[in-house]
Amino acid sequence: MKAALIEEKGGDFIVKDIDKPTPNENEVLIKVEACGICHSDNFVKAGAFPGIEYPRVPGHEVVGIIEETGKSVNNWKIGQRVGVGWHGGHCFECESCRRGDFINCQNGKISGISYDGGYAEYMTAPKEAVANVPEELSSVDAAPLLCAGITVYNALRNSGIRAGDLVAVQGIGGLGHLAIQYASKMGMRTVAISTSDSKKELAKELGAHHFINTEKQDASEELQKLGGAKLILATAPHSDAISSVVDGLGIDGKLLMVAATGEPIEVSPMQLLMGRKSAAGWPSGTAMDSEDTLNFSAMTGTKPMIEEYPLEKVNEAFERMMNNKARFRVVLKP
Amino acid sequence: MKAALIEEKGGDFIVKDIDKPTPNENEVLIKVEACGICHSDNFVKAGAFPGIEYPRVPGHEVVGIIEETGKSVNNWKIGQRVGVGWHGGHCFECESCRRGDFINCQNGKISGISYDGGYAEYMTAPKEAVANVPEELSSVDAAPLLCAGITVYNALRNSGIRAGDLVAVQGIGGLGHLAIQYASKMGMRTVAISTSDSKKELAKELGAHHFINTEKQDASEELQKLGGAKLILATAPHSDAISSVVDGLGIDGKLLMVAATGEPIEVSPMQLLMGRKSAAGWPSGTAMDSEDTLNFSAMTGTKPMIEEYPLEKVNEAFERMMNNKARFRVVLKP
C-alpha cells in the first residue's frame, strides 16, 4: 500500500509502497478515505516527542472504512465508516483506566506517533481508539473534527458554561474557527478575538456575535464592556496573548487553554481571587468524545473549512499547514 | 468609648476615647467582646487601600453583643452574640447583588476599612454583614474564624473535593493551621507543606496525615508519590512557593489561592492541560458563610490558636502579628 512516512528525525515525507498492516486481535484495519494534517504531526517530522521510532507514518485525524476486525473485536463491523483521533489507545489496567478516565491513561498511545497513522491507504487501530462516523458528514469534513474539533467541542461542553453566557474564542485558526461555530450553536454569546480585521466578516459568518481586534482594541477592556467573559477559550499556543486576556474574565470566569505550550502565562493570585476566577487546561478526548463531537457537528451543520490534497502532495500540503497559510485545515486523500 | 485608631497613613495606633457610634436604620450596634488582628488591617495603617478616610478604626474579625438595632432591622435581636468579618456590606442593587452574589458586590464595603471596625468597645455594622455566633464558641476563639477561618473553610467546601481526596495545605500560619483542621475534619487525606520541620508535630496534631518540609524535599515530587493532590490550598502570598507546587497536582487537581498578591505565579498551559488541572482564587465569603464556618467549627471542635491582648496593647499586638511571631492569630479584648 501507499504511505507517506518520515524515515528519520528531520526528514521530509517520502511517499512509497509499504506492507499493508495486519490487525491484531484487538485491532481493526481501516481503509483510509481522508486524513487531516495537524500541527502536532510535526512531532514526528521534528522528532520532538520522546521515543518515536522511525520510519513512522503520521496522521491522527483519520476517517475510513473498516476492512477487517481482530478476533476479539465485537463492537465494530466490516464496512462501517469510522474515525481515529489523537487518543490512540489505552491500557485498561492503570489507575486512570480503572477509573474510566482513559484520556489520562499512564500508558496511553497516540495515533501516528506510537504507531503508524493515517497518511496512508490503510492503518490499524486498537478498537478502543475508534469512533463511529455519522453518515451526514463527508469523510474529508469529519477528519479534522477528530482532533481540532473534539478538542474545542469537548473543552466547551465540559467547561461549566450555561447557554447565554459570554464566551470568547481567542484565535481564529484551525481550532478557533470550529470553536466559534460550536459556542454559538450551544447558545453562547460568542466573542471572536483576533489580531486583525481580516477575519471579522468570517467570524460573524461562523456565528460570532462580537469581534475584537487586539491590534486596535484592548481585549480585556472590550470583554469587560460586554459584562466579562464566563469563558475564554485560548486556542493558540501564545502565552503572551493568553496573558493579555485574563482581565477580560467576568465573575466566576474561566480561562481554558487547549493549545499546549510550556511557556508560562502571567497570572497573579490577586487576578484570580477577585471574582473567583480560574485558569485551566483541557486535553482533547477519547473515541466516545469524538463520536459526540461528530454527532453534534452533524446535527448542527458544523463543518471545518478545509483544503484537500492528494497523498502524493503531502510535503506541499504539510508546509501549507505548518506555515498557517491554510484556511484552516488541510486534508489528505490517499 | 475607647477605640484604637489610625489617624493618618503610616501612623501608629492611638488608643483614645471617641464617640460611641449610633446605628442607622439598617445597622446594628455591637458591644465588642473580641477582635482579631489580620494582616489586612495593615491596609489601614499603611494607607494601601484606595480611598481610606482617617481617622479609621480597623478590625474585621469582630465578635460582640448586639446592644441596639436600627428600625428596619428585623432579623437581629438585642442581646444576641454576633460576628462581623471582612465582607462589610453590600448594595442590593448592582448586578452581582441582584444575582445574590454579595461577595462580588460592585459597591461592597469592608469592615474596618470602609467604616470603623472592631478595635474598639463598640462598632456599628450593616445588618447584612452580621453573623450569628453559636454558643459553643468563646468570643476570642470565634473572632479569627470570621476572616482567617471563613476564607479557608469556604474555599475548601466549595472547591469540588470529595471526602478521601488528597488535599495539601501550603503554609502553616494563621490560615493554614485552620485549613489543616478543616480539611482533615472534612475527611480529606491532608498534607501539610511547610518550610521547616519545626511545625511537623503541630501539623500532625492539627490533623495532617502527611508532612512535607520544602527545605529538604521537593513538594511536587512528594505529592506525586502520594498520588497527586486534588487540591492544593495556597495560604501564603508567596508566588514563588506557590509556583513550585503546581506539579504536585494530580488528575483534575486544582491549585486554590486564598492569599492576595499581585505577583504572578509561574504556570504554563502544558502544565494544566495534561490531567485537566486548574489554578483558581477564592475570596473569603459573606455573613452567611461566616455562620456556616462558625457552626462547622463548633460542631467539629475546630479552634484557632490565639494570643490575647488588651486593646491598650494594640501596637505591641499588631507588631507581633505583622512579624509573624504569633502562633497564630492575635485577638484584642476591649
Add this chain to the structure above:
Amino acid sequence: MKAALIEEKGGDFIVKDIDKPTPNENEVLIKVEACGICHSDNFVKAGAFPGIEYPRVPGHEVVGIIEETGKSVNNWKIGQRVGVGWHGGHCFECESCRRGDFINCQNGKISGISYDGGYAEYMTAPKEAVANVPEELSSVDAAPLLCAGITVYNALRNSGIRAGDLVAVQGIGGLGHLAIQYASKMGMRTVAISTSDSKKELAKELGAHHFINTEKQDASEELQKLGGAKLILATAPHSDAISSVVDGLGIDGKLLMVAATGEPIEVSPMQLLMGRKSAAGWPSGTAMDSEDTLNFSAMTGTKPMIEEYPLEKVNEAFERMMNNKARFRVVLKP
C-alpha cells in the same frame, strides 16, 4: 386608571377605574404595555392561594415603562422598559435571602397575588422584582417570557445538560413550545412529546429533532431507542403522563418538573437506582433570571406564539387561556 380586577373569590373580572398606585421608596411605578395571562392567575379568580386579599388585580407577565422611582431606587431610570414576573419581591433578611437565594425567600411576594399586578394601565413593583427588557423584543413578545419563558429557560440551563445531549420536552403548550426552542438553541438533540400528531409539524419548526406521539407510541421506548434522555422536561401538570416517561431516561438522566401539581408521580427506587437517575423540580427564577431569559431570547430570536387582546376583553381572553384554546399564550394590552 383602568384595571381588570377580581372582587371576590370566584368572581369574574371587572374592568373599572381605580386609583393609580404610588410607589413607595423601594418601588417603581410602571406604565403597563403588555401583560400575559398565565394559568396561575386563576389562583386569584378561584381564591386558591392562601391569604389573597380582594379586590385584586392579577398579572405576573408584565412589560412596561418606568414612570416613577421611589427615593431609595438607584438602579432603575424613568423611561426604562422593564418587566415583572412571578417572583414579586423578597425580604433580604431571611436565611435564604442572606444566602442570595431569593427565589426561596421565606417571605417572598408574588406579583399579582401578594399585590396588584399587570392587568391594568399601571402597577408598582419592588425594585428587586424588576428586570430590564432588551430592545430587540416587543413588549407583547417579552411578556410571556417573564413566566412561561423563564421557567423553562432557567430549568434547562441549570439542569446540568451539555450541548448534544438528548433532551425531551413533554407537552407542547405555553411552556413547552418555548422549551423546544430553547433546548434546540442550546444545542440539545431535542425531542417533543405530545398526545397527538397535530403538533408534529409545529414541533419541527420550533426546532425539535424528533417527535413522539404518545397516542401511538410508548414514549419511554422511543426515548430509549434514541439512546435515553439526559433530561425530560415535564411542562404539564399531569402526574400520570409524567410517570409514563420515567423509563425513557438514559444514564444519569433527570426528570425535571416545572408544573406544580400535588398529585404524586409514580417512581420507584429501582427505576432511579439503575443508571443513577433522578426526579427533580424547578421553580421559575428571580428578576435577574428574567433578564437572562430575555437576553437569550433576543439573541436567539426565540419568541412565544401569542394572541393579543385588549384589556377590556379580559374575560374572553382568560377563558381562552384556561381552556387551552390559545396557541399558546394570551397577552393583554391596556
Add this chain to the structure above:
Amino acid sequence: MKAALIEEKGGDFIVKDIDKPTPNENEVLIKVEACGICHSDNFVKAGAFPGIEYPRVPGHEVVGIIEETGKSVNNWKIGQRVGVGWHGGHCFECESCRRGDFINCQNGKISGISYDGGYAEYMTAPKEAVANVPEELSSVDAAPLLCAGITVYNALRNSGIRAGDLVAVQGIGGLGHLAIQYASKMGMRTVAISTSDSKKELAKELGAHHFINTEKQDASEELQKLGGAKLILATAPHSDAISSVVDGLGIDGKLLMVAATGEPIEVSPMQLLMGRKSAAGWPSGTAMDSEDTLNFSAMTGTKPMIEEYPLEKVNEAFERMMNNKARFRVVLKP
C-alpha cells in the same frame, strides 16, 4: 476445595468439595480469607435474578490473597490482598464502557451471581473487578465494605453535599451504621433516623449528632426544625418509610435511595419544585470505588460491626442475616 453452594432454586446451602477454579488470561485466582453475607445473596437462593445457572456459589463481599494471575494480567501480583464486590466485571466494548462508566456496562457481570463467588476457599475474578485492600484493615472488617460500605460511601461522596451540611441517614442497619460513620467523618451534621430508641446510643457512638425515632416523632418535622436536610440517604427498601421523609428535605435537598425496591415512593412535583429538591438513586460502584472506600475507611477508622461464622455454618449465618438479627453484617471464614 470447600465451597457453599446452592444447587437449585430455593435450595439450602450445601457445603462440599468442588474443583478449585482456574483463572483465564484476564482473571486472578483468590484464596478467600473472608466473605460477607449480603441480602442480595438471596437472589441466588431464591432464584430471583434472571439467568442464574446452578449450582452457584454466592458471595460478593470477598477478601483474599491472589494465588495466581492470568497471562494478560499485569496490574495484580501474587500474594497481594484484594477484594471483590458486587460489580463483577465489564465488557469494555459497550457504550457505557467506552465512556468509562463501567458500573452501567450493558454486559456487566455480578460476582457470585454471573459466576461463582466468595462462599468458598477459592474464587476467580476478572482483573477489572478486583480492588486492593490496605493493610490497616483486617479481612473480616474489609469484606462488608465491598458492598454495604461502598454503596453508602460512594453515594455520599458523589451526592454534592458540602462539609457542614445536614445529612440524614434513614435506617440503622448494615448500610446505615456505616453511612452514619462516613457522613460524620466527612464533616456532615449527621442525623440518624430509626424506628425505635433502641439504637439511639449506638447512633451517637457511630457519630450521629441527632437522632429521630419515627415511632414518636415526625421525621420530616424534626428535620425541618434542624434546618431541612441537604441529603437524606435512604438505606432500607421500604417505600412507605422513604415517602414519609421527603418533606424533611431543605432547600436544594436530595433524597438519595440506595436500596433497590420496585415499589413506588410517593412524591409530587409540587413537593420537589418548591426548594429545588430531588429524588435520586445510586448503585454501589466499581473496583476503584471499592479501593477508595477501603482507603477512606482505613484512614478514618471506620469499621463495620460484624459477626463471624465458619463457612460450615453458612445456613445458620445466612438465616441470621436474612432475618435482620445480626448487628449488622455477617462474615464467613472458609
